Amino acid sequence: MTRRVATLDDVARAAGVSLQTVSRVLNSPNKVAARTQDAVHKAMRELHYVPNRSAQLLAGKVLPAIGLISASLTLHAPSQIAASVKTHPQARGLDVSIAMLNQADYGALQAALAECRAQNIGGAIVNLPLESAMAEQLARDNPDIHCLFLDVPPDSDVASLLFDHQQGCRAIVDHLWGLGHREFGFLAGPESAISARLRLHAWRDALHRNGGHQAITAFGDWSAGSGFIRTVEMLAQQPTLSAIVVANDQMALGVLSALAQLDRREISVTGYDDTPDSQYFQPALTTVAQDFRLLGERAVALLAEPARHHHRLPTRLIVRQSTAPKASAAPRDTLIAQIKALARQL
Template identity: 35%
Template structure:
């Protein structure tokens, strides 16, 4: 049964002790229907008449009935909950993806249960997975920007469909934006403006997307017959961008591809403090298109990632996998509908190609 504890308020505004759980029995009595009919309404059964369904929903509202997903899962084997495991939620890309996954799941009629793990600790990743399994999640979306997180997942028996985000296509379960293509577009923008000495302010070496952006930088230079410029290590923060100012100036580069917009913001400020005009003396291209990028001075040319589309594809795929398969491998129903067999592996599509957003931080090199 789907029961929930209902707490009433005392006349003086204080909380009364918890009363008996308001459950299916009370809803059925108020609506004048059977308990089976209430259960059918809760589980979106198609054969419930519209007027009956509305009467049951009205009774739920009047009684302040709250669905108990754990109880529902016992009866239906389905929790209508997806698990979200994140090994980094502080940086712009992962945080945007986490919010986008929650929105996409909600649009599909699912809740999200989240757990966070230390990417460098396999035991922490395993504990987070166990926690989510205990919630009865029907699928798992993993925001996995570090190779160590993927390695920890590979060692686990998870039992539900799994997709990963921000793994730069290094994982067979990955849904990703094409980081290499984005980096090549950024370098191409600078080269097309006439720059031949292009430096790279890179992200942390243990991030898969930082590695992919560096690879794209080198690939585009090689394709154009240009020598690699100075590569400077950053840590995604504006401070590390600011700290890279001296290295950029000493490199003699006339342009810099910066691996994210936060570092570009810091470098922009550092160059201004050093009396180096952007884009008059040094051109900059960032990555991510953070909301502030259009309002920096000069407005930042950058690479935009479609996090919403990425999350939509991932959630759609993991739900399709959770739906299971019939004999012979045909999918049983659409996303969110129960299948007749074991969960299947999600189908992975093409990587999303990011978009270059041209603003005012790029100009031809100074004579």
């Protein structure tokens, strides 16, 4: 037997309010007390009420919504942020309009904000790597849309919500230094990525603070494949590396694969993000956790604040089996022969 579809009248009766109040909650929530909104949203969830969007649009009603302008959702961090941003507004009866851009092109960003404007969206979360000048210009050119940026330099004159990369990167380097490691490889993300540059600078600062200077740097593209290739290249340049610090978990997966093929499992490896799969890598990955659920929740809440505040979220080190005290080095000639053999296969 097919279940009858709940109507607005059903929602009003279950919430103990008038039909007009339910309509205001859907279309003008800022005019309704928070307690009343909660009662209406609770009734909608219990009745599995689904708004008739076509009817609302034909009636000229504005659907309350926020915008999300994101990098490719094929990457872990953007997909997790998008999932969180979708979840929290829905609990409040808001819709989310997502625009996915391949690159941070100003024209494409303006087009995405124009689409937000066409939908009467007054707030947008921008999760693309933007230099300060572009982010600030975007905010100036669109004063009617409150933009919150998730991947900009910390000193940008815009509203931003960023993770504390200094905290996470310092914890990684301090952890490895305490295990006796002195020769580091830093595998950063693309040089065009703001977060990749921030992490690289923070690693170097932490290394210098500990009194270390032995580190080589390579840049990947966030993929496991680039992690594999850059590992072979770094070890060819510096066979005695004892620790490789990686800018995300996906590249770290490639690093671990390369080290296994080279039989260099004694090299410690750290990642960044704490993806759900990282604890099942072989070995389980030591990494920095970023709470994307909290990021989405805070980002949605901050859209209601028009001020250009800078907000930081904490990170924390998760220690697993991919890091260990520095092992005794194998003979240099043996290491070089192993690396050259693998390089010929690439």
